[in-house]
Amino acid sequence: MTTYAADTTPVAPPKFSHREILVTMSGLVIAMLLAMLDNMIVAPALPTIVGDLGGLNHLAWVTTGYILASTVATPIWGKLGDLLGRRITFISSIAVFLIGSVLCGLSQDMGQLIGFRALQGLGAGGLMVGVMAVLAEIVPPRDRGKYQGVMMAVMPIAMIGGPLVGGFITDNLSWRWAFYVNLPLGVAALAVCWFTLAKLPRRGAGKVRIDWTGSALLTTWITALVLITSWGGTEYEWASPQIIGLAVVTVLAFIAFVIVERRVVEPIMPLSVFRNRNFTLAGTLSFIVGFAMFGGMTFLPQFQQFVQGASATNSGLLLMPMMISMMVTSLAGGALISKTGHYRALPIVGTVLMAAGLALFATMGTDTSKTLTSLYMVVLGAGMGCLMQTTMLIAQNSAPLRDVGAATGAATFLRNMGGSLGVSLLGSVYANTLTDTITAEAGSGAASGSAARMTPELLRSLPDAARHLFQQAVTDGVGAVFTWAAVIAATGLLIALAIRHVPLRGFADAKEQPAPAEEQVAAAV
Incomplete structure (x- = not known):
C-alpha cells in the first residue's frame, strides 16, 4: 500500500450551463455506447x-471473465477518479478497453x-x-433525471443496433470483427472526451494514497468466489x-x-457508504438486476438460435422488444423523477415486472x-x-x-x-442440465461429443x-436458467419495499452536507 499524504481539500463541483452539459455529455454518450455495444455485439456471436474455438464448458467464461475483471476494476476506477480527476482516469479506461x-x-x-476478454473488462470497468x-x-441529483433521459437515448442504438451488427458480422464476416468494430468508435470516444472533459477539476496535485492492499484483497476474494x-x-x-480451498481463500481474503x-x-x-440504509438496499437491488440481466442476455440467444432456428443476425433483431421496452421505461422513469422528485415506486414496480x-x-x-417470446x-x-437508472440515482x-x-x-x-456470479452459476446450471438431458437419452459419450462443438449450422445438418434431442436439451437448460x-x-421485491424516500439533493446540499445518516433517512419518511 502506497503511503503518501492525501489531499483532502474539498473540490467544488464545476458550474456547467445547460449547453456545456450537453456538449460534455456528447463524449459520455460515445463512451457509454462503446461499453453497451460490446456485450450486445458479442452475444449473438457466442455460438x-x-x-x-471449442470449449462449451467454458462458454460462460467468455462473459464471466469480462464481467469479473470489470467488477474488480470498477471500484478502483471510481476511487482513482476521486483522487486523480475524472478526465485522466476515464480516458485511460477507454485506452485499456481498446x-x-x-x-x-x-x-x-x-x-x-x-x-x-478479462483485459477488455478491466477497461470497461472504468x-x-x-x-x-x-x-x-456536473449535474445535481434533483436535476439529473432529465439529463439521464438524454443519456438513455443511446440505448436503442446500442441495444438494438448492437445485436444486429453482431449478428451481421457473424453471418457475413468473421466473428473476430465483433471485437475489431470497437476501434473506430473507441478512437472517436478518446478524441471527444479529451476536449469535452477539460473543464472538470484536476485532482492529485499533491501525493495521494492508493489502497493497493485493498485492491489486491478485493481481486482475490472476488476471483475465488466466482x-x-x-x-x-x-x-x-x-x-x-x-x-473447499477456494472457499477458505474467499472467506479469509474478504475478512x-x-x-x-x-x-x-x-x-x-x-x-462508510454501506452504513446508509438506502445505499445498501439500492446496491443489493443492483446486484439482483445484474444477476438477472446478464443471465438473460447470455443464454437467450442459445434458445433463439438452436431451438427457434434464428440466425445470429435475427437473434439480435429478436431482442428488440426487450431493448425498446427497457428504453421507454427508463426514459419515462427519468422524466417522472425530474418532475416530481419521487422515485420509490419505480424499484417496486421494476422488481415485480423483472x-x-x-x-x-x-x-x-x-x-x-x-x-x-x-x-x-x-x-x-x-x-x-x-x-x-433508479438504483444508481438512489446510491449516488x-x-x-x-x-x-x-x-x-x-x-x-x-x-x-x-x-459475474449470475452468469457463472447459471452457466453451470445450463451446461449441466443440457448434458443431463442428452445423457439420459443417448448416453454420456454422445453428450460430451455433441454438445462440445455444436453450432447452429451443424445442428441443421443432423438427423x-x-x-430434436439437442433442441430439447437446450430448452431444458434455458428453462432451468430462467427458473x-x-x-x-x-x-x-422485499428489498425494494424497504427503500425509503429521501429528497434528492442539489449541489449546495451535496457540497455542504454529508450523506443522510440512518436517523436522517428515517426522519425523512
Whole structure:
C-alpha cells in the first residue's frame, strides 16, 4: 500500500450551463455506447465462437471473465477518479478497453479469448462508472433525471443496433470483427472526451494514497468466489479439496479486505457508504438486476438460435422488444423523477415486472413461438428499465459529493458482481442440465461429443431425432436458467419495499452536507 499524504481539500463541483452539459455529455454518450455495444455485439456471436474455438464448458467464461475483471476494476476506477480527476482516469479506461478489443480479435483458442476478454473488462470497468461519476459531478441529483433521459437515448442504438451488427458480422464476416468494430468508435470516444472533459477539476496535485492492499484483497476474494460458483459441481465436486480451498481463500481474503478498508485513509471501497440504509438496499437491488440481466442476455440467444432456428443476425433483431421496452421505461422513469422528485415506486414496480418476465421465460418449450417470446421480453425489459437508472440515482444521492466516484463504483461493482456470479452459476446450471438431458437419452459419450462443438449450422445438418434431442436439451437448460433467475429476482421485491424516500439533493446540499445518516433517512419518511 502506497503511503503518501492525501489531499483532502474539498473540490467544488464545476458550474456547467445547460449547453456545456450537453456538449460534455456528447463524449459520455460515445463512451457509454462503446461499453453497451460490446456485450450486445458479442452475444449473438457466442455460438459460432464456441463452435470455432471449442470449449462449451467454458462458454460462460467468455462473459464471466469480462464481467469479473470489470467488477474488480470498477471500484478502483471510481476511487482513482476521486483522487486523480475524472478526465485522466476515464480516458485511460477507454485506452485499456481498446487494447483488449484488438487482442480478443486475435485470439487463437478459448483460453486466449477469455484472458483478453478479462483485459477488455478491466477497461470497461472504468467506462460505465466514469460516465455515471462525471454526470454526478456536473449535474445535481434533483436535476439529473432529465439529463439521464438524454443519456438513455443511446440505448436503442446500442441495444438494438448492437445485436444486429453482431449478428451481421457473424453471418457475413468473421466473428473476430465483433471485437475489431470497437476501434473506430473507441478512437472517436478518446478524441471527444479529451476536449469535452477539460473543464472538470484536476485532482492529485499533491501525493495521494492508493489502497493497493485493498485492491489486491478485493481481486482475490472476488476471483475465488466466482471460481467456486463456476467450478463447483462441474470441474470439481463441491466437497473436493479445490472447492473447499477456494472457499477458505474467499472467506479469509474478504475478512482481511474489510479490516484493511476500515483502517486505511483512502479505502478503495469506503465501507462508510454501506452504513446508509438506502445505499445498501439500492446496491443489493443492483446486484439482483445484474444477476438477472446478464443471465438473460447470455443464454437467450442459445434458445433463439438452436431451438427457434434464428440466425445470429435475427437473434439480435429478436431482442428488440426487450431493448425498446427497457428504453421507454427508463426514459419515462427519468422524466417522472425530474418532475416530481419521487422515485420509490419505480424499484417496486421494476422488481415485480423483472421477476414476472423471468418466470415467463422459464415456461418456454420447443414449440414456443417468437411472438410469445417477444411478449415475455417486453415484460422483462420494462422491469429492468425501471431499476437500472433508479438504483444508481438512489446510491449516488446517499453519498457526499466528495465520495461520489467511490459510491458509484461500489454500486456498479455490486451490479457487476451480480452479473459475474449470475452468469457463472447459471452457466453451470445450463451446461449441466443440457448434458443431463442428452445423457439420459443417448448416453454420456454422445453428450460430451455433441454438445462440445455444436453450432447452429451443424445442428441443421443432423438427423431429425438427434436435432430434436439437442433442441430439447437446450430448452431444458434455458428453462432451468430462467427458473433460478426468477427466484433470485423475486427476493428483490422485499428489498425494494424497504427503500425509503429521501429528497434528492442539489449541489449546495451535496457540497455542504454529508450523506443522510440512518436517523436522517428515517426522519425523512
